[in-house]
Amino acid sequence: MKLSYLMKTTAIALALTATAAQxxxxxxxxxxxxxxxxxxxxxxxxxxELAVEEINAAGGIQGEQITLVRGDAVDNNQxxxxxRRLTSLEGVKAIFGTYSSARSIAASQVTELAGIPYFELGAVAEEVTGRGMKYLFRTNPTADDMAKMIIQMVVEKVGPGLGKEPADLKIAIIHEDSSYGTSVAERQNAYAKEAGLSIVxxxxxxxxxxxxxxxxxxxKNREVDIVLQTSYQNDSVLFLQQANEAGYKPSAIIGGGGGYSMQPTADAVGHDVIEGVLDVDFTQYTVNTSYTPGLEQFVEAYQKKYGSAPRSGHSLNNYVGAKVILEALGKASDLEPDTIVDTVKAIDIEAGVTAAGYGFKFGDDNQNERAEMMGMQWQDGKLVTVFPDSAAMTPIKLGE
Amino acid sequence: MNTFLQVLTNGIMLGSLFAIVAVGLTLIFGIVKVVNFAHGEFLMVGMYLTYVLTTWMGIHPFATVILVAPALFLLGAVTQRFLIQPLMSADDDHIQIFATVGLSTALINLALLVFGADIASTPASGLRTPLQLGPVRLLSGQVAILVASIAVVVVLQFFLSRTQTGRAIRAVAQNRAAAQLMGINVNWIYILTFGIGAACVGVASVLIAPLYPTSSGIGTYFVLTAFVVVVLGGLGSIGGAFAGAMIIGLIDSFAGFYIGSDLREVAVFGVFLLILILKPSGLFSSRLNLSHVSP
Amino acid sequence: MTDISSTSPRPQAASNGWMLKAIPLAVILASLLLIPVMVGNQFVYHIFITICIFAALSTAWNIVGGFAGQLSLGHAIFYGIGAYTGVILMNMGISPWIGMFAGAAIAVVAAVIISYPCFRLHGPFFALATIAFLEVFRVLALHWRELTGGATGLMIPLQIGWEWMVFRDRLPQLLIAFGLLLLTLAVAWWIRSHRMGFYLVATRERESAALAAGVGTVRVRLAAVAVSAALTAFVGTFHAMYLTFIEPAAMFSLQMSIQIAMFALIGGLGTVFGPLLGAVLLVPISELARGWLGAHALGLHGFVYGVVLMLVVLFMPNGLMGLISRFTKQRRERGVSAGTIAASAATPTAAPRAPIGADVMRVEHLQKHFGGLHVTNDVGFTLREGEILGLIGPNGAGKTTVFNMISGFLKPDSGSVTVRAADGSWQSPATPGDFATIGVGRTFQIVQPFAAMTVEENIMVGAFHRYSDVEEAREVARETAERMGLAPWLDAEARGLTIGGLKRLEVARVMAMKPRILLLDEVMAGINQTDVRRAIDLMKSIRDSGVSIVAIEHVMQAVMSLSDRVIVLNSGKIIAQGEPREVVRDPVVVEAYLGKEFIDAQA
Structure with missing residues (x-):
């Protein structure tokens, strides 16, 4: 009895704090x-958070300041x-998230049924947008974009760079076994087949x-020329180290985001070991900024607020996605779900004007069709953008 | 053939890695009869300690053992004294398992709190130098692990069979009540054993830290494998743990190469289940009292 | 921790004790349903649905982990099977209501296959085996992509409606979750208060004594695992429909298995309503803590969670139900002790003794070696109806080994034991269960009470051998207790009895089985003179009711005055048999014994 009383009072207390800041x-x-x-x-x-701060500093959205309410999506049930808490107790107008595809899929089923818009800024699994949802939008490029660009890079840059026909190269795909690695690997296989490459x-x-x-x-035994790895940090470090120590030097290693895009990975394996390793991921920081206007300001704001350089491109891509959405909403008439949907559907931004480089235009499945990844390479301990040419800082370096 | 030799070498190196982690666990599991789910987290704590000492104070990772092993001894002794001992009299050994699960959860998250979710890399300090031995390649640090694991096994065996304290520990393991009657302070023996078991993990962590990236979750991978090794080798049997570790290392390596890396866990756990079901006293059953196994 | 006495309904033990439990229980259950309806908030619905789900999972787990005492940390296997079966079938257009049962059926099969070989393992070994199985299931779910979707997981189509178990409203989902909780609680309560529950607890407490009482220990535990797996799979199917998305990492998760077990532990292991209590308390706390702490610092919430778990284990090892029953028991015991003093053992009324009849048991040429030791060498004898046969011999003569062979606990190397069944046919029972079925009951030299059960419940375990109905068994147990002079302690826990009391309890449990042949292993050792005299009278009265008795006994006074015949065993061989008076005068026996006991008996 005491317990139920406690529950009720906490629920009411939470509801009160929700209404206090109107x-x-x-x-x-x-x-x-x-x-x-x-x-x-x-x-x-x-x-x-940085996107919201910027919008608030510029007067907020429809004249009101934005407050972000955090929710911790530690597992799917959570x-x-x-x-549920955000939509019903806190009364948020929309949810932004989620980094993890599984959490995104789980949470967006709830918001869809509740009719609350959900903006996915970072999860890459195809399944996030492939479900015919009305209120779910995704701004970031997907696993499919990643796989497509990796194969494109092999065909257009790596093959010619090594002076070989791409079809003659022996390619291996290795990946961690969760949803992220598996879905990228599946697409890689599909695109490689399309391009006539041989996956051994x-x-x-x-x-x-x-x-x-x-x-x-x-x-090593299969004499693989190109290794495509999709991995988190621990396994990226392990593979690069152990390959190096076993004296295995493939002509190219192309990472699929995750651990490959992180500075600590390079520091852990050693800059000499990671030199020349390629990576396809969200837009990172060493990029031709004429293609990504606003990037430097973002890094500056990040430095100022968090006291360190961004740890990965995730913050940038979430920032860009959120900013585009919020700016569009600022010009809308109200924040009713259907108004939000209509407003977002109308967004049309060309490539080369956002800090992430890619443009914004949502397709029928509410996926940003203009979102794309970038190809990068570790050079002198830094991850520099090398692909596509419009965003490249330097050319790809291949061979010893 | 060369490939086979390399897979074999990899298996032995992996085996010695498991061995040095499992030796401490077999002491705790076999003698104190506690399933310490926090064992992997002890390793993680040791690895972070090594990381902190090497990066902040610039000492060679192996030199940190003089601080890490005693620190882990203390951690183990405190765990036994204040977490396990009060629960020794509980009707149910379920309770102790949950206590160690709680400890494990707390330690993992404490590491997250202190070090963040990023990996911490202890400087390799020359331990990642590849050595070419005939057709096979291995790392100097791996050789160190192999040598150290053999040394730890020998020292522990000597300690248990030749010293007064060691004999007391074995007496307690065989028959707690009888040992008590003989005037052995059983509680102290348990604290000591837990401490020694944890100190072994301390030794393991200074050896492993330069070779593997440290993260808050590293212990979870090791702990299940370590339990497999301990059960395989027979509870409380130091030599058995070493042999068991070698077997698991080889299975892991060969299954990883010849079956595929996604199913190697199935191979390892499959062997574990077979042993549990067919010969629960382990392949190299010791003479210790297996009070948990019914006849 | 395993205080079961407080949970089974007991008409005599003050109905207010029962009411004391029923009212808060009803309040908790009602508030699970009413609070979310009253508050009407989606998030509150979610929390209460989560409570119902975890309480149901925990209650189902408790049937295996608590009642049967098998610490399973792999219960997510059954949850995952339920979830996957439900989702896969739904994607094929089959309603999850059907999928639920399909999932449960598969889970039952998996549970039986997994558990059967694992029952030899106890405590941590069983736990480790279940963890290993869980890992294997998880990896296989990742591997079989065609079936399970692999790592990317499976989604359900968002078809709304009762037939699809997916709703826009939260209320129907709460109703289903609540219904599942009620079902699970009802099943757990039914098991605990019927024969199966007694058998499970008896098996957990003392497997050998349970075997002797005719309990099919493996069968009953398999049944428990099957029921538990089926219930867990039900919840799994529903939760999958609630989540609308499943993946191997979340469905076959060790974390989740541990959490399920933890709610039961914190609520009170082995109690019917403990897991409910644990979930009701912990789910909201951890949700709120996550909200408050989660945002502050990475890992803080988990750290606090781990520390709290350790503290709970340290300071509340018996769980919440332990605290509650400590409180209620104090009240009850005060009531009991008042009535105790007056009672005493009922003196058996002397009925005319039936004449000794035909053979009921034939033991022929038993041989047994332990390693190099020849512990039983060509032992053979017969037992006749209504006879008391004394089995004596110095320590280490092999008496208990013979007992173990004539009750099915040990298989002889060679030789045979045949028993005449009630219908007059001769049979060769092999297992303890066979012996119990044919009417052979035994006691143990080292008493084997079911420590956590009350005296009444201990005896009921024996009574269930003949009576499957609880009330009948209780009636028989009461009568037997009355006869054994245990009536005043019916509601006391067995662990509280004196050694004399425990010996009588041991006999009472066997007597409640209404055996035709009774094997008594040193029931008089270590009890005082008064009790010995009482025990002799007792055995006479048992004999007079037509039961044949084989008694291993060191108390010569008893042997001499009770036995119709005596067999003397030395170094595994029969060295003499016959009338007690003759046997003790046999020089071979004198030589074998040369013991004080013998001299005493002579005197």
Missing amino acids: AEVKFGSLYPFSGQLALLGEESARGL AIGEA TTQAYPAAIVDMSSLVLDL
């Missing part, structure tokens, strides 16, 4: 803030719970693996 407009910030996904969840959320093996492994020597040995 002067602002609320949006949800739903990311994994605890658990294993927390690092990049937090990094992603920072991008959203993602649903937090989505596809291997999955658990991300928490402690030893990859057998895998390295297998690739």
Whole structure:
């Protein structure tokens, strides 16, 4: 009895705090803030926070200041719970998130049924937008974009750069076995087949693996020329180190985001070891800024607020996605769900004018069709953009 | 053939890695009869300590053992004294398992709190130098692990069979009540054993830290494998743990190479289940009292 | 922790004790339904649905982890099977209401296959095995992409309606979750208050004593695992429909398995309503804590969670139900102790003794080696109806080994044991269960009470052998207790009895089985003189009711005055048999014994 009383009072207390601050407009910030996904969840959320700060500094949205309410999507049940809390208790007008595809899929099923718009700024699985949802939009490029660009890079740059026919190269796909690695690997296989490339093996492994020597040995024995790895940080470090130590030097290693885009990975494996390794991911920071106007200001604002350089491109992409959406909403008449949907559908931004480079135009499935990844390479301990040519800082360096 | 030798070498190196982690666990599991789910987190704590000491104070990772091993001894002893001992009399050994699960959760998240979710890389300090031995390649740090794991096994065996304290520990393991009657302070023996088990993990962590990136979740991977090794080798059997670790290392390596890296866990756990079901006292059953196994 | 006495309804033990439980329970259950309806908020609905789901999972787990004492940390296997079956079938256009049962059926099969080989393992070994199975299931779910969608997981089509278990409103989902919780609680309560529950707890407490009482220990535990798996799978299917999206990492998760077990632990392991209590308390707390702490710093919430878990285990090892029953028991015991003093053992009324009849058990040429030791060497004897046969011999003569062989606990190397069944046919039972079925009951030299059960419940375990109905069994247990002079302690926990009391309890449990042949292993050792005399009278009265008795006994006074015949065993061989008076005068026996006991008996 006491317990139910406690429950009721807390529920009421929460409801009260929700109504106390009525002067602002609320949006949800739903990311994994605890658990294993927390690092990049937090990094992603920072991008959203910076976007909101900028909008607020410029007078807010429809004359009101934006307040972000955080929700911790540590697991799927939790993602649903937090989505419910944000939509019903906090009364947010829309939710931004989520970094993790699984959390995004789970949480957006809730908001869809509740009729609240949901903006995915960072999750890459195709399934996020492939479900015919009315209120879900995704601003960022997907696993499919990533795989497509990786294969494109092999065909257009790596093959010619090595002086070989792309079809003659032996390619191996290795990936961590969660949704992220698996879906990228599937697309890579599909696009490689389309391009007539030869994939000699596809291997999955658990991300928490402690030893990859057998895998390295297998690739070495097959004399694989190009390794495509989609991985988190731990397994990226392990593979690069163990390949190096086993004396295995493929002509090219192309990472699919994750650990490959992170400075600590380079520091952990050593700058000499990671030199020349390629990577396809969201827009990062060493890029031709004429293609990504506003990037420097973002990095500056980030430095100022968090006291360090951005840890990965997640913050940037979340920032750009959120900013475009919020700016568009600022010009709308109100924040009713259907108004939001109509406003966002009408967004039309060309490539080369946002800080992430890519443009914005939502297709029938509410996916930003203009979103694209970028190709990068580790050169002298820095991740520099090398592909596509319009965004490249320097050309790709291949061979010893 | 060369490939086979390399896979074999990789397996042995992996085995020695598992061995050095599992030796401490077999002491705790076999003698104190506690399933310490926080064992992997002890390793994580040790690795972070090594990381902090090497990066902040600039000492060679191996030199940190003089601080890390005692620190882990303390952690183990405190765990036994204040977490496990009060629960020794509980009707149910379920309770102790949950206590260690709680400890494990707390330690993982404490690491997240202190070090963040990013990986921490202990300087390699020359331990990542590849050595070419005939057809096979391995790292100097891996050789160090192999040598150290053998040394730890020998020292522990000597300690348990030749010293007064060691004999007392074995007496307690065989028959707690009888040992008590003989005037052995069982509680102290448990604290000591837990401490020694944890100190072994301390030794393991200074060896492993320069080779593997440290993260808050590193322990979870090791702990299940370590339990597999301990059960395989027979509870409380130091030599058995070493042999068990080698077997698991080889299975892991060969399954990873010949079956595929996605199913190697199935191979390892499959072997574990077979052993549990067919011969629960382990392949190299010790003479210790297996009070948890019914006849 | 395993205080079951407080949960089974007990008409005699003050109905207010029962009411004391029923009212708060009803309040908790009602508030689970009413609060969200009253508050009407989606998030509150979510929390209450989550409470119902976890309470149901925990209650189902408790049937295995609590009642049967098998610490499963792999219960997510069944949850995952339920979830996957439901979603896969729904994607094929089959309603999850059907999928639920399909999932449960598969879970039951998996549970039986997994558990059967694992039951030899106890405590942490069983736990480790279940973890290993869970890992294997998770990896296989990742691997079989065609079926499970692999790592990317599976989604359900958002078809709304009762037939699809997906709703825009939260109320129907709460109703389903609540219904599942009620179902699980009802099943758990039914099991605990019927024969199966007694058998499970008895098996958990003392497997050998349970075997002797005719409990099919493996069968009953398999049944428990099957029921638990089916219930868990039900909840899994529903939760999948609620989540609308499943993936191997979330469905076959060790974290989740541990959490399920933890709610039961914190609520009170082995109690019917403990898991409910644990979930009701912990789910909201952890949700709120996540809200308050989660945003502050990475890992803070998990850290606090871990610390709280340790503190709970340290300071509340018996869980919330332990606290509650400590409170209620104090009240009850005060009531009991008042009535205790007056009662005493009922003196058996002397009925005319039936004449010794035909053979009921034939033991022939038993041989047994332990390693190099020849512990039983060509032992053979017969037992006749209504006879008391004394089995004596110095320590280590092999008496208990013979007992173990004539009750099915040990398989002889060679030789045979045949027993005449009630219908007059001769049979060769092999297992303890066979012996119990044919009417052979035994006690143990080292008493084997079901410590956590009350005296009445201990005896009921024996009574269930003949009576499957609880009330009948209780009636028989009461009568037997009365006869054994245990009536005043019916509601006391067995662990509180004196050694004499425990010995009588041991006999009472066997007597409640209404055996035709009774094997008594040193029931008089270590009890005082008064109790010995009382025990002798008791055995006579048992004999007079037509039961044949084989008694291992060291108390010579009893042997001499009770036995119709005596067999003397030394070094595994029968060295003499016959009338007690003759046997003790046999020089071979004197030589074998040369013991004080013998001299005493002579005197």
